[in-house]
Amino acid sequence: MKLSPLNQRRFERFKANKRGWWSLWLFLALFVLSLGAELIANDKPLLVSYEGQWYTPVFKRYPETVFGGEFPLEANYKSPYVQELISDKQGWMIWPLIPFDYASINYDLNVPAPAPPSTQNWFGTDDQGRDVLARIIYGFRISVLFALTLTILSSIIGVVAGALQGFYGGWVDLVGQRFLEIWSGLPVLYLLIILASFVQPNFWWLLGLMLLFSWMSLVDVVRAEFLRGRNLEYVRAARALGMENGAIMFRHILPNAMVSTMTFMPFILTGAIGTLTALDFLGFGLPAGSPSLGELVAQAKSNLQAPWLGIAAFAVLAIMLSLLVFIGEAARDAFDPRK
Numbered sequence: 023m024k025l026s027p028l029n030q031r032r033f034e035r036f037k038a039n040k041r042g043w044w045s046l047w048l049f050l051a052l053f054v055l056s057l058g059a060e061l062i063a064n065d066k067p068l069l070v071s072y073e074g075q076w077y078t079p080v081f082k083r084y085p086e087t088v089f090g091g092e093f094p095l096e097a098n099y100k101s102p103y104v105q106e107l108i109s110d111k112q113g114w115m116i117w118p119l120i121p122f123d124y125a126s127i128n129y130d131l132n133v134p135a136p137a138p139p140s141t142q143n144w145f146g147t148d149d150q151g152r153d154v155l156a157r158i159i160y161g162f163r164i165s166v167l168f169a170l171t172l173t174i175l176s177s178i179i180g181v182v183a184g185a186l187q188g189f190y191g192g193w194v195d196l197v198g199q200r201f202l203e204i205w206s207g208l209p210v211l212y213l214l215i216i217l218a219s220f221v222q223p224n225f226w227w228l229l230g231l232m233l234l235f236s237w238m239s240l241v242d243v244v245r246a247e248f249l250r251g252r253n254l255e256y257v258r259a260a261r262a263l264g265m266e267n268g269a270i271m272f273r274h275i276l277p278n279a280m281v282s283t284m285t286f287m288p289f290i291l292t293g294a295i296g297t298l299t300a301l302d303f304l305g306f307g308l309p310a311g312s313p314s315l316g317e318l319v320a321q322a323k324s325n326l327q328a329p330w331l332g333i334a335a336f337a338v339l340a341i342m343l344s345l346l347v348f349i350g351e352a353a354r355d356a357f358d359p360r361k
Contacts, residue, residue: 035356042352049345056163063120063156067099072113080118089113120144122153124160124313136321136328146330148321154331158338160313165342168229169294173287175233180240181276181283187241188248189271195245202238210235211297215306224309232297239290240283247279281357288350292343299339315339 025033037043061068066079072089079099086097089107097104099115108115122128122143128151131137135151145154187198217231251257252275260270301307302316303323315338322332 032356036352039352039355042348042350042355045345045348046352049342049349052162052342053166056159056166059159059163060118060123062118063153063159064118064123065100065121065126066123067115067117069116070099070108070113071115072108073111120153120156120159122156124152124157125311126153126156127151128153136325136331138328139330145334146328148318148331149325149328154318154334157313157318158315158334161315161318162338162342164225164308164313165295165298165315168225168298169291172229172232172236172294173291175229176236176290177240177283177287179233179237181244181279183237184241184244185248185271185276185279188245189252189267189275191249191252198241202241205235206238208235211300214297214301215304219306222309223307228298228301228307232294236290236294239293240286243282243286244279247282248275251275251278285350285354285357288346288353292346292350295343295346 055062060080064080068078068080070077070079070089077084077088079097083096085094086092086104087094089097089104090111091097091104091107099105100121105115128137128143128147130142131147131151135147136149137143137147137151139146143153143155145158147153148157183198187195213235214231221227223231248271257270257274260274298307299314299316299319302314303319304316305320307316308314315335318331318335319339322328322335325331
């Protein structure tokens with residue numbers, strides 16, 4: 023797809039910001055790697071060879087009886103018994119780089135949990151004996167996917183609400199602004215905590231709760247663009263030619279309003295990650311046991327004698343949020359009409 027001359031200039035300005043450009047590539051690389059978390063950190067082998075047959079336990083569950091065992095339950099590939107069954111038939115296993123997933127407990131620790139970093143657990147373990155690096159990889163994926171979904175949905179709602187207010191004005195704008203003033207004055211974090219305490223929240227329930235309040239961040243920006251754009255000459259000409267209001271709004275005015283919207287989206291993404299981390303830290307976020315960066319921060323607070331937990335949590339959050347802020351700054355400069 024060929025870019026217009028204006029978008030080409032914007033892209034070149036974005037590339038000219040080296041910090042934002044390399045932050046984008048680094049963030050995308052980390053995100054793509056986290057999407058394949060099961061192939062990087064897992065307590066099941068990637069590939070098993072047994073009696074000339076190949077098996078992929080990371081994608082499919084196999085009962086112990088497949089490998090000559092006695093019980094029709096899923097095989098525990100770390101069990102010496104299962105490993106001996108496979109090796110007796112000249113079989114072999116290929117393990118992921120990190121032989122633990124986010125819920126795996128290392129029962130072979132030489133010290134009480136939380137255990138310090140070692141060759142087995144590169145970033146150590148938490149107070150339940152779970153590998154910290156594996157939980158970081160899975161937690162990074164959940165945080166980014168949650169924030170991306172929330173950002174996209176809240177942006178759609180915010181853009182539509184701002185467009186309707188700015189284009190129609192009058193009572194639509196007046197009622198919308200009064201509603202926003204009331205809704206934005208509510209203590210969001212306290213309400214999320216109260217609502218989350220009624221039910222056991224999961225990914226989608228928590229997403230819906232946060233979506234109730236996150237859509238307001240773009241309304242004022244889009245509203246201002248539509249208030250300005252509805253009186254421009256080309257909009258009046260389109261209306262005089264009989265074009266419908268919906269077509270004028272989303273075909274002519276919205277592309278100009280999207281400039282300011284695009285510059286805000288990385289910062290909305292950062293705020294969503296921070297809110298999810300705060301809720302998980304307080305215990306009102308994802309279900310217990312879920313790989314969560316906020317839960318890792320809570321573990322660091324509760325285990326001050328294990329500084330590797332706090333260092334790992336701080337490093338991951340600082341790097342992730344800094345990359346997003348740098349990307350947002352580069353996008354803001356690229357879409358700045360003054361440049």
